[in-house]
Amino acid sequence: MYAAYVARRFGIMLLVIFLAVSINFALPRLMPGDPIQAQLSQLMASGSGGGDVSAMVQSYQERFGLDQPVWHQYIAYWQSIFSLDLGYSLINYPEKVNTAILNGLPWTLGLLGFATLVSFTLGTLLGGIIGWPRTPRFARNLGSGVMLLSSVPYFLIGMILLYVFAIVFKWFPAGGGLPFGLNAGLNLETVRGVIWHGTLPALSIILAETGAWAIGMRGMLVSVLGEDYITFAEAKGNQPRRILTRYGMRNALLPQLTKLALALGHIVSGAILVEVIFSYPGIGFRLYQAIQSKDYFVLQGILLLLSVSIAVAMFVLDLIYPLIDPRITSRGQ
């Protein structure tokens, strides 16, 4: 049973990756007036590509083999994917796309990882408190306010935070990942700089996400509290607090954990706009710059990374899930 389930999930993952790569390949070709070609010839004409662009042009022609039939180009594209060669940046030549991604990744993973874990913890606790009928009314109303906040796109909250705390009060920097001119290293100054610059972006994600976690937890808790074993636990004379934590929240936590795994899978794509607002040097900001400057190879490389990382994360989640909840494998059939 488990093997068949795993095989099915693995198949879906492969299918997703296949589709993502194919879409990445096909879309620019389906569009009128091949934007890559246009951009490249414009660069060559103006000579602004930064020195010798012949290596880039060569790699471009090798990669796409423009004189070759389409299926040949398609195979060549797959080959370059498998050899993890995503080509050069059109704008910051000779920077490779791989380097651009690797430079941005730690920032994004750090910011999003921290913000996701904090908002998960806060939101789950908050949801537990709101879903508990004995909680005082004013506390529940306060919690509802936080839940309302979660419906507002987080980058808009980021804009307000940026204005209030960086422009008006000047407590935090208005952008970037490190103080200007500071060389990153493993020392106290760097750590302090990273925290100082990361506070506002992290806060805007936490403010928006906490409510979403709280909503999920509240919903689960309410339905768990309706179960017979809760009544039984009450009849046994358990303390209400014990019923809430041991019987209620513990069982309601399971779907929350699934969602946490899912959120961690979306970590790379989660904060694109927050990074843009705060000029935070992660993947999202790089994507924004690539869109602005029509840097197609960087654009495609980052989008491919997003697709593959989510597909893999979903697969890992599918593997873990039956171990937590054995009913899944049989239900899936």
Next chain:
Amino acid sequence: MRNLLSLAAAELTRNRMLLAGVALLALILVLAIVGPLLVDASQAKVGATIPRSPPDGTHWLGTDGQGRDVFTVLAFAMPQTLKIGLIAGLISLSVGVALGLIAGFSGGIVDTVIRLASDVMMTIPGIAILVLVASNVREMTVELMAVIVASLSWMVATRTIRAQTLSLRERGYVQIARLNGSSGLKLIFVEVMPNLLPFIAASFVIAVSSAMLATIGLEALGLGPQNDLTLGMTIYWAQFYGAIIRGMWWWWGPPILVIALIFIGLMLTSAGLDSFVNKRLGASS
């Protein structure tokens, strides 16, 4: 139909969350329809006023970096943004309901294919395809934007409707209708559809909400319709010209407020519908 209306009215009086959400959305909708009629369109053109001036008596919300009156821009941007949301929501809802009904009723290979397609589409990050399409389209328009966003948000509705159809088609009254010789289409439209209405309504609100979220995100990245005024594009231009750093809060603040109100209205409506559909949740909240 009259029965349905009185049912809806009864639910609205009982369900405060739904009432608040619907009222807020209705207010926004009225403003969006009436707004463009009351303002002077020429004020929304580049260079119509003195740029970068804070709010005063003539320009209630000040002017932006290119000399447009922010209040006028908002009045024209609101209906456009709502239009994208509604068109995208309607398209993805129709696709979702159709596919969900087909999958739920026919079963077998058709069901497997539809399920697989929606599983796969849910895994592929929408933002990746959206960015790819939007950055390759030569000229983005409001309508095209809606279609692109809709093509990536039909899966939730498909899943909801399919699951409900599966459970409904085994109910006693559907079985009896089938034994009485009702044909497939009649079964779907007379017996099953009316019972799906709350789910369809809930799916619609979710579809509109996720479509608007995707739209505003794309626009803020600069991939929206360049020649139309929308709320997301207003925020993009404000960000592009450094309005936050320059302290021009009147440029980006009002669109943020309007967007926040739209999303809060959608969320309240969705939560209200949810507790109507799921009485167990509703009983305790």
